[in-house]
Amino acid sequence: MNEYLPLVSLWRLLAVLLLVMSPHALRLPxxxxxxILALILWRGLAAHQQWRLPPTWLKIGIALLALVGVLWSYQGRISGQNAGTALLCIMAALKLLEFRGRRDVMVVVFLMYFMLLTHLLFSQELWTAAYLIVCVVATTAVLVECQHRGALPPRHTLRKAGAIALQALPLMLLLFVLFPRLPGPLWGLPADAGAAxxxxxxxxxxxDISTLIESDEVAFRVEFDGAVPPPSKRYWRGPVFDHFDGRAWTNGLPTLAAGDAPEIELRGEAVRYQITLEPHRAPWLFALDVPAPASLPGDAFLGRDGQLLARKSVxxxxxxxxxxxxxxxxxPTLRHPRRYLRLPEGFNPRTRALARRxxxxxxxDIEVARAVLRMFREQPYVYTLQPPALGRHSVDxxxxxxxxxxxxxxxxAFAVLMRAAGIPARVIAGYQGGRLNEFGGYxxxxxxxxxxWTEIWxxxxxxxxIDPTAAVAPERIEQSIEAALSELQGLPGHLSARTRLRYYLEARWDLINARWNALVLGYGPELQQQFLGRFGLGDLRRMILxxxxxxxxxxxxLGLMLLRKAAPARIEDAALRQWRRFTRKLARAGLPPGPAEGPRDYVDxxxxxRxxxxxxxRRIVHLYLGSRYQLDADTAALRELARAVREFRAR
Structure with a gap:
């Protein structure tokens, strides 16, 4: 059994371990x-019931099974963001099987500190930072308690842990602001094939897209410089699909490098804006319609289909x-027209027949497109979030x-009809619309x-x-997805009607997150250089200095503060302080008090x-004893003692 940690302290350690691991519960297999839950519960019961710990051969067997389980769950991987975190969590829990002395306790505590870092691989949101601060204080409280043989009151250990965290806060701020920032993500593992x-x-x-509608996650935020286009003009262009296999669309000839951009003629006034894009582990960037080539970021280019791409995944x-x-x-001049006319043989014969008619x-060509839109608008087609499943001839x-x-x-369906009628067509995926945050102006x-939506040449x-959805549900394009689906039952909570209070809370929280992203998570090399440049610390040498x-x-x-705390406590007894002052005068005259000598004996x-x-x-000793030990001592006697000590001259 555990010979080092009391039972109540062990239960507290197990509770903090569960707290640290909890955010990973839904990410792990x-x-x-x-x-992990079974191991934590078993270890607590084993200590309470005084059960013996498993033998070595059983512990080795369980560890090997856990390793095989991780390999099986992550297709033979034990490294990377997901697999590595899973292996760390299960091995930390298995450490409880040999939890005996001080060394084992320290290993588990420091594993908990390390596991806190793994949460940042999955989320760097404000709530994650707040949760990690709570976990750091709780883990430090366990560490404080583990340094004592007996259990300590939680109030004492939490207060001590909070004080330690506050002492580390200035160092954290200094390192955050002044430590040279490295380009690239600090908390990302781009090579992790298991990352979603x-x-x-x-x-x-x-x-595929109707599944995304159930997600309330932010794709990106946009700040416009000047006039804002209406919702019907806010098409955020993303992946372009030109290959149809009878059921799904893909990019049959993806653009891998710059140099094959399409011919573009830009007219009218430019719309200027800034996008803050959330990571999505794909190379495409989003832009409003067609961006001007001169305004592209340095590491981005326009592909042959007008899609904005980064040279590396985001x-x-x-x-x-x-x-x-x-x-x-x-x-205006189409290259490779056959690429946009291909349809697989043996699929959707009724659609082909309709296109011929x-x-x-x-x-x-444009009249064919208008006829199809008129068909969608006038016939009983329904725009719904839960369409029926489709078989082999999905378009038919x-x-x-x-x-x-x-x-x-x-x-x-529109693109297939156009191709079957001999009109080049392709499908564009992206986003449409966007909601204004009134408090942040973005x-x-x-x-x-x-x-x-689709494009025809x-x-x-x-x-x-040409957006065929606009023919069936124009409110989707002119207003929002909520307006288009408002009459449906069972909508996700974020699509249901919002009260003013709910909108206020959501918008305020999003503004806080946006500021957190911009000032903390976005504090990269460029922002650091701009900020420190205001104080003359823009170059690396001055920054390090x-x-x-x-x-x-x-x-x-911090050292001076700790030394001051370690210094002898200041005497708060006013009478004793005057007596010490009196004895110092006598000591300077060569008559110091003895180590066990009382006041009367010393004076005698x-x-x-002398x-x-x-x-x-005798007057001073009488005033001192009366001021310090009498129950009815008053301030007048204390003032008289102070005056007598002050007037005494040891000569």
């Missing part, structure tokens, strides 16, 4: 979460400024049978604003955007040596 991609995918099939939050035009001609009655079943779908159903685009006009001086001064002040001994002081000595 189900078997691992259950195993958030937001839009590089593939669009039936139901694995950290990034901010970039663009100028876009809502009036433009994109690729439309082409026979409408010789102009949607157009002629179910007639219920979301934006990906309408855009996919627009928030969430995953629930995900949208898909018209001779002389280039690629023309200021950091060194700041750390030295801060540590010196001094009077025997009889001329006898009256003053």
């Amino acid at each position: 189900a078997w691992e979460t259950v195993s 991609r958030s937001g839009l995918s590089d593939r669009m099939g039936p139901g 694995i950290e939050r990034r901010r970039y400024a663009l100028s876009s035009y809502t009036d433009y001609r994109l690729a 439309l082409r026979e009655t409408h010789p102009q 079943e949607f157009l002629f049978d179910t007639r219920r779908g979301f934006c990906e159903h309408y855009s996919s 627009y928030v685009v969430r995953q629930s604003d995900a949208h898909a 018209i001779a002389g006009a280039g690629w023309v955007r 200021a950091l060194t001086v700041g750390l030295t001064v801060t540590l010196a002040l 001994r001094v009077a025997a040596v 009889p001329q002081w006898t009256a003053a000595l």
Whole structure:
């Protein structure tokens, strides 16, 4: 059994361990979460019931099984963001199987500190920082308690842990502001194949975007410089799909490098804005319609299909400024037209037949498109978040049978109809709209604003955007997704009607998060250089010098504060303070008090040596004993004692 930690202290350590691991509960495989809970509960019961710990061979076997389980859950990986965190958590819990002495306790405590860092691999939001501060104080309280043989009151250990955390706060601030920032994400593991991609995918099939509507996560925030386009003009262009396999759309010839940008003619006034994009582990950036090539970030380029791409996947939050035009001609000369006409053989025969009939009655390409939009608008098609499942001939079943779908159903069916009629077409995925945060003056685009539309190529006009969803649910484009789905039952909470109080709280919280992102998480090399440049610390040498001086001064002040606490306590008894002052005068005259000599004996001994002081000595000792030990001592006697000590001259 545990010979070092009392039972109550062990239960507290297990509770803090559970607190530290809790945010990972939904990220870990189900078997691992259950195993960790079982190990923590078993260790507490084993200490309470005085059960013997498992033998060595059993502990080795369990550890090997846990290792195999992690390998199986993460496709043979034990490193990286998800697999590495899972391995660390299960091994920390397994340490409880050999939890005996001081060394084992210290190992578990320091493992808890290390596990706190792993939470930052998954989230750096404000609530995560607040939660980690609570966990740091709780873990430090356990560390304080583990330094004592007996259990301490939680109030004492928490107060001590809080004081230690406050003492570390100045050092933390100095390191945050002055330590040279490294380019790239500090809390990201881009090579982790197990990391989930958030937001839009590089593939669009039936139901893919409607699934995103259930998410309230922020995709990006936008700050406009000047006039803001209306919702119907706010199309945020993302992945472009040109290959259809009969069910899903993909990019059949992805752009891997710059140098093959399309021909663009920009007209009208530019819209200037800044986007703060959340990491989504894909290379595409989002832009309003078509951005001006001159305004692109240095590490970005326009692909051959007009898609804005970064040279590396977006694995950290990034901010970039663009100028876009809502009036433009994109690729007036079409290259590779066959690429945008291909359809797989053996799929959707009824759709092909409909396209042939439309082409026979409408010789102009744009007239075919208008006829399809009129069909969506006039016939009983329904815009719904929960469309029926579709089979092999998905477009046929949607157009002629179910007639219920979301934006990906309408855009996919429209593009297939156009191609079947001999009109080049492709599907664009991105976001549409965005909600104004009145308190911050910026627009928030969430995953629930995900949208898909089509582009058809018209001779002389280039690629023309046509959104078939606007024919079925115009309120989706002109207002918001909430307006389009307001009459449906069972909507996610973030799409239901908002009260003024709810909107106020949500907008305020988002503003706090936006400021946290900009000032703390966005404090990279550029922002650090701009900020420190105001104080003449913009170059690396001065930055390191200021950091060194700041750390030295801060540590010196903390040291002086700790030394002051360690100094003997100041005497608060006024009578005793006057008596000490009196004895120091006698000590300077060569008559110090003895180590165990009382006041009367001391005065008698001094009077025997210096009889001329006898009256003053007896008066002072009488006043001292009366002021310190009498229950009815008053301030007048204390003032008289102070005056007698002050007037006494040891000569």
